[in-house]
Amino acid sequence: MPGYLIRRLGQAVLVVAGVIVLTFAVMRLVPGDPAVAYAGPKATAAELAEARRRFGLDDPLPVQLWNYVRDLLGGDWGTSLHTRQPVRDDLFQAFPASLELVGAALIIALVAGIPLGIAAARYKGRLPDLSVRLSSMLAVSVPVFWLALALQTVFASGLGWFPVAGEYDASLDRTSPLHLYTNITAVDALITGNWPILTSTLSHLVLPALVIAAYPAGVVAQMTRAALIEESSRDHARLERALGFGETAVLTRFALRPALNPVLSLIALVFAYSIVNGFLVEAVFNWPGLGRYAADSIRSLDTPAIAGVTLLVAVLYVVANLAVDLLQGVVDPRVRAR
Amino acid sequence: MTTPALPALRRTPLRRLAGVDRLAVAGAVLLAVVVLAALLAPWIAPYPEDGGSATHPLEALLPPSGAHWFGTDQVGRDVLSRVLFGARTSLLIAVAVLAVSGVAGVVLGVVAGYAGGWARDVIMRVTDVFLAFPALLLSLALAVVLQPSVTTVIVAIAVTWWPWYARLTASVAASVATRGFVDSARCLGVPAPLIVLRHVLPNSLTPVLVQLSLDGGGVILTAAALSYLGLGAHEPTPEWGLMVQQGQTLFTTDWWVVTFPGLAILVTAFAFNVLGEGLRARLAR
Numbered sequence: 001m002p003g004y005l006i007r008r009l010g011q012a013v014l015v016v017a018g019v020i021v022l023t024f025a026v027m028r029l030v031p032g033d034p035a036v037a038y039a040g041p042k043a044t045a046a047e048l049a050e051a052r053r054r055f056g057l058d059d060p061l062p063v064q065l066w067n068y069v070r071d072l073l074g075g076d077w078g079t080s081l082h083t084r085q086p087v088r089d090d091l092f093q094a095f096p097a098s099l100e101l102v103g104a105a106l107i108i109a110l111v112a113g114i115p116l117g118i119a120a121a122r123y124k125g126r127l128p129d130l131s132v133r134l135s136s137m138l139a140v141s142v143p144v145f146w147l148a149l150a151l152q153t154v155f156a157s158g159l160g161w162f163p164v165a166g167e168y169d170a171s172l173d174r175t176s177p178l179h180l181y182t183n184i185t186a187v188d189a190l191i192t193g194n195w196p197i198l199t200s201t202l203s204h205l206v207l208p209a210l211v212i213a214a215y216p217a218g219v220v221a222q223m224t225r226a227a228l229i230e231e232s233s234r235d236h237a238r239l240e241r242a243l244g245f246g247e248t249a250v251l252t253r254f255a256l257r258p259a260l261n262p263v264l265s266l267i268a269l270v271f272a273y274s275i276v277n278g279f280l281v282e283a284v285f286n287w288p289g290l291g292r293y294a295a296d297s298i299r300s301l302d303t304p305a306i307a308g309v310t311l312l313v314a315v316l317y318v319v320a321n322l323a324v325d326l327l328q329g330v331v332d333p334r335v336r337a338r
Numbered sequence: 339m340t341t342p343a344l345p346a347l348r349r350t351p352l353r354r355l356a357g358v359d360r361l362a363v364a365g366a367v368l369l370a371v372v373v374l375a376a377l378l379a380p381w382i383a384p385y386p387e388d389g390g391s392a393t394h395p396l397e398a399l400l401p402p403s404g405a406h407w408f409g410t411d412q413v414g415r416d417v418l419s420r421v422l423f424g425a426r427t428s429l430l431i432a433v434a435v436l437a438v439s440g441v442a443g444v445v446l447g448v449v450a451g452y453a454g455g456w457a458r459d460v461i462m463r464v465t466d467v468f469l470a471f472p473a474l475l476l477s478l479a480l481a482v483v484l485q486p487s488v489t490t491v492i493v494a495i496a497v498t499w500w501p502w503y504a505r506l507t508a509s510v511a512a513s514v515a516t517r518g519f520v521d522s523a524r525c526l527g528v529p530a531p532l533i534v535l536r537h538v539l540p541n542s543l544t545p546v547l548v549q550l551s552l553d554g555g556g557v558i559l560t561a562a563a564l565s566y567l568g569l570g571a572h573e574p575t576p577e578w579g580l581m582v583q584q585g586q587t588l589f590t591t592d593w594w595v596v597t598f599p600g601l602a603i604l605v606t607a608f609a610f611n612v613l614g615e616g617l618r619a620r621l622a623r
Contacts, residue, residue, distance in 0.1 A: 011466070018467030026479050133361075137615060141555050141607035145566050146582050146600030153589040276472040280563055284586075298482055298567060310479045314470045321470075 078304030098289030109216035117224025139218030362616025389423030443503025451511025552614030555607035
């Protein structure tokens with residue numbers, strides 16, 4: 001195990017290094033002059049030179065890359081051009097809201113996807129199976145931004161069942177102010193017993209979380225079905241049937257646990273994807289997370305901010321991947337030998 | 339002589355069809371409809387000039403009717419015509435991305451899989467780096483620094499897509515390379531490039547082709563998302579994501595402007611996914 005751990009960690013460090021270099025390379029493709037973007041169009045030549053010196057744009061590229069890496073590791077992720085604040089602070093502020101949204105979506109995806117997968121495997125080749133397969137394919141085919149607009153129009157603007165946008169009713173900040181511990185509104189409201197903000201946040205969460213849940217729910221249902229079908233054709237399932245267990249019992253009492261292993265590792269991988277999918281949904285529902293920050297950054301061609309978001313999500317993905325691999329290495333020794 | 343041969347001839351395609359997953363057939367048919375719509379758009383669109391920059395301010399935002407089945411948009415263009423022409427943009431992007439990233443990925447993957455050693459290590463570590471970015475994220479960053487256009491969308495997505503094929507091909511090619519017929523070829527003195535081209539490559543392609551058809555939907559969705567964010571096609575190009583973006587403030591009052599382009603994205607992505615699923619099920623058998 002230590003050998004596997006070190007090898008896998010080394011690989012992850014290598015990938016993060018590559019991610020930093022690639023992000024740097026993409027940002028250096030910028031056709032515009034970042035100094036002009038920072039100093040403004042009316043800047044004098046002296047001001048431009050000053051901005052260029054400050055950002056180190058006069059240095060050779062390898063030196064710039066070295067400085068970039070040094071700053072990143074020292075905690076300096078650059079200054080956002082549109083908020084004029086350190087990118088790191090902006091990200092710290094926006095990330096918990098995205099985590100809240102995607103966390104809620106993944107819970108919905110598991111709660112909906114696993115039972116659907118079980119039902120499909122139980123009635124393989126029959127109507128329930130076909131409808132689960134088709135609807136899960138629909139769920140992964142739907143454009144999220146369009147689904148977000150549609151649900152917002154019908155259930156928020158139209159029927160008025162849910163709030164149209166935002167994370168919670170801002171007027172509650174005055175009547176029942178929230179103490180921040182984790183910066184995740186729903187969690188903070190729950191642990192401090194702030195019911196008005198908790199219920200408001202939950203009702204604001206429903207629609208955007210449902211939209212983001214569509215893709216992972218579809219994938220989870222497909223994966224659960226496939227894993228269950230494979231598991232229930234093994235020898236242990238034959239023994240259980242011989243002992244008189246019904247088909248449903250074989251699936252839910254014996255096959256489900258081993259089948260859930262790949263499903264859970266899948267969830268970790270879908271996490272980063274859902275964060276990015278959430279960008280589009282956050283923009284529609286004006287959710288104060290990474291997505292809205294990214295959308296604002298795109299609009300103002302704010303490269304340090306975009307680089308920060310890109311880097312953060314890519315590193316998250318690497319960490320999630322690593323966590324899954326290590327967990328599987330603990331659970332299943334065969335993984336370590338690979 | 340001819341009489342007994344006829345039923346056999348007639349049965350062959352049917353029997354072949356029965357062996358194919360019904361899902362694959364359904365997906366292929368649906369996709370064929372979209373492709374036909376794209377190819378025939380100039381002839382079947384009721385108002386072909388509306389696929390371009392024509393405007394009819396007096397007919398703006400008409401609800402669906404006999405004259406305009408899908409209604410008209412903000413500047414009076416027929417939404418059905420634009421949806422039909424939009425199929426061209428989306429399919430063009432999908433085909434270009436899959437071709438470029440498929441070829442790049444397969445070439446790198448087959449080299450990595452057959453050569454092994456340090457070549458494999460280098461190629462696989464590079465793909466790991468690219469795979470750390472969710473496709474939409476890296477193409478978003480790329481699309482921001484390039485000028486928004488359909489070409490930008492193609493380049494941005496292709497850059498993020500090839501590593502999947504490289505990784506897949508490498509693992510298949512590595513297992514093909516250990517098979518007996520490759521050893522035999524090597525013993526006969528066939529040069530390595532020829533072995534790769536004649537023996538390893540053809541036997542490594544099937545899973546990649548299935549993956550390509552599964553990925554068509556993903557490319558269409560990513561491209562639509564980029565255009566929706568204003569990083570892709572721009573006016574007057576008929577593009578579904580762009581149409582949704584332009585109409586989004588009108589959803590409550592003029593639902594048809596947003597609904598039909600969105601449905602078009604959904605149906606096309608769905609067709610690719612159904613076809614891919616069907617092919618995968620067939621392959622797994």
